[in-house]
Amino acid sequence: MTADAAPSVSLELPSVLRAVAGWTRLEVRGRTIGEALAAAFEKTPILRHHMTLESGELRPHVLCIRNGIVVPREGVRAQELTDGDEILIHQAISGG
Amino acid sequence: MADKVVLSVGTKRGLFLLESNKRRQKWTVKGPFMKGWTIQHAVIDTRSTPRLHVAAENFSFASNAFSGGLSGENLKPSEKPPTAPEMNAKAKKFAKQYGLDMTKRVWLIEPGAAKDKKVLYCGTAPAGLFRSEDQGKSWEPVGSINAHRTRKDWSPGAGGQSMHSIQIDPNDPNKIYVAISAAGAFRSDDGGQKWKPINQAVAKYVGAPEETTVGTCVHKMLVHPTKPGRLFQQNHVGVYRTDDHGDTWERIDKGLPWDFGFGLALNPHDPDACYVIPLEPEGYAFRATDGALAVYRPGKGGRGWRKLAKGLPQKNAHVSVLRQAMGSDALKPCGVYFGTGGGQVFVSADEGESWSAAAEYLPPVYSVSAAVV
Numbered sequence: 068m069t070a071d072a073a074p075s076v077s078l079e080l081p082s083v084l085r086a087v088a089g090w091t092r093l094e095v096r097g098r099t100i101g102e103a104l105a106a107a108f109e110k111t112p113i114l115r116h117h118m119t120l121e122s123g124e125l126r127p128h129v130l131c132i133r134n135g136i137v138v139p140r141e142g143v144r145a146q147e148l149t150d151g152d153e154i155l156i157h158q159a160i161s162g163g
Numbered sequence: 164m165a166d167k168v169v170l171s172v173g174t175k176r177g178l179f180l181l182e183s184n185k186r187r188q189k190w191t192v193k194g195p196f197m198k199g200w201t202i203q204h205a206v207i208d209t210r211s212t213p214r215l216h217v218a219a220e221n222f223s224f225a226s227n228a229f230s231g232g233l234s235g236e237n238l239k240p241s242e243k244p245p246t247a248p249e250m251n252a253k254a255k256k257f258a259k260q261y262g263l264d265m266t267k268r269v270w271l272i273e274p275g276a277a278k279d280k281k282v283l284y285c286g287t288a289p290a291g292l293f294r295s296e297d298q299g300k301s302w303e304p305v306g307s308i309n310a311h312r313t314r315k316d317w318s319p320g321a322g323g324q325s326m327h328s329i330q331i332d333p334n335d336p337n338k339i340y341v342a343i344s345a346a347g348a349f350r351s352d353d354g355g356q357k358w359k360p361i362n363q364a365v366a367k368y369v370g371a372p373e374e375t376t377v378g379t380c381v382h383k384m385l386v387h388p389t390k391p392g393r394l395f396q397q398n399h400v401g402v403y404r405t406d407d408h409g410d411t412w413e414r415i416d417k418g419l420p421w422d423f424g425f426g427l428a429l430n431p432h433d434p435d436a437c438y439v440i441p442l443e444p445e446g447y448a449f450r451a452t453d454g455a456l457a458v459y460r461p462g463k464g465g466r467g468w469r470k471l472a473k474g475l476p477q478k479n480a481h482v483s484v485l486r487q488a489m490g491s492d493a494l495k496p497c498g499v500y501f502g503t504g505g506g507q508v509f510v511s512a513d514e515g516e517s518w519s520a521a522a523e524y525l526p527p528v529y530s531v532s533a534a535v536v
Binding site: 081083084086112113117128158159160 | 197198199200219221222223224225227229237238240241242244246
């Protein structure tokens, strides 16, 4: 499968990351969440610093929501995508 | 022609800009900018077209240095951030034992020498010095201090192991000073190639190794801009002054209600005038003495201390003032400024003789820096 044939998905960042990226919504192609994120990092390299650890894993309090459902951290990058998926990046804030 | 005074105010929740004319009586408050970000420090670089440089962090999305124009809008993150070095195992163990902050963050940003208009420095926690030669777009570590032979004895303080003071000597730009909590002060005489601990006669913190040349807990250190060789430091234990570039320090806090404090500001027109705010320590917390907020400066000839409290709340003001939250301007008479944990920004347009609130009800203030633009 070529990159162009990978599913087209939308990636939405929380408003706080507008200060970093200058955008909050982007259409990208990716067969997995990892590939979709990599496409976003290619467009805006500094996002990688703010969203991931040196290992490439998402930072501990970064949450990934796909089509309204929270994606478990374990294996999040490998989760496969289909055309039209909506990925929402969120801050994992806890407390009352 | 410079005719405006701007205070860049970093808070727990965003950046604010306070503006006034040279009389500094009426202030307008703009912001918050960088909503959702904690601003550890913000400074306005006036060496050419004024630019804002901001040390910002977000709990989920890490820390970075941001830069841009004085409007406060559309500040841009550095593309190659200053990434703080790791603490060694001994320092991590100490931090865990006492529950000290180990968050990696950019602590402050300081413009370089007047002639190097694109050069900036920044300090991080864990302690590291970084240099930018492109006005903050990219940062490189300064290995000569970050891997200093004394690093094995650098300890974290309650706020983390922070490099919170960076000073370029205006009389000799090859002289660079840094200070780390809790390690101490260092000086380079060759533009940052080699560094020498300058902690002679400064009290060590409890538990510091006896044989080390570090082991002191500087809270803030400033070079006097017009008197060569003179620096002041507010330490965890005392206020100190040196007239020989830090080779020897004299303790000068006798007469203050507490030797403990964070904020420090200088008057460029009066080499004896350092401004401090003694705080009552309560473990890892601290507050204005007896709920009365007061600034102190030495008396005539640098002897004794004068309490400067006209216009400041004198009862039920149990607020703190952090180390980056105090500053001064270069006008004559000198303006002095500080922000509190209760969200007030107090200003004095007459060298500390009288004070008024330029802003209230802001989020807790982490930094105050003044510029004439």
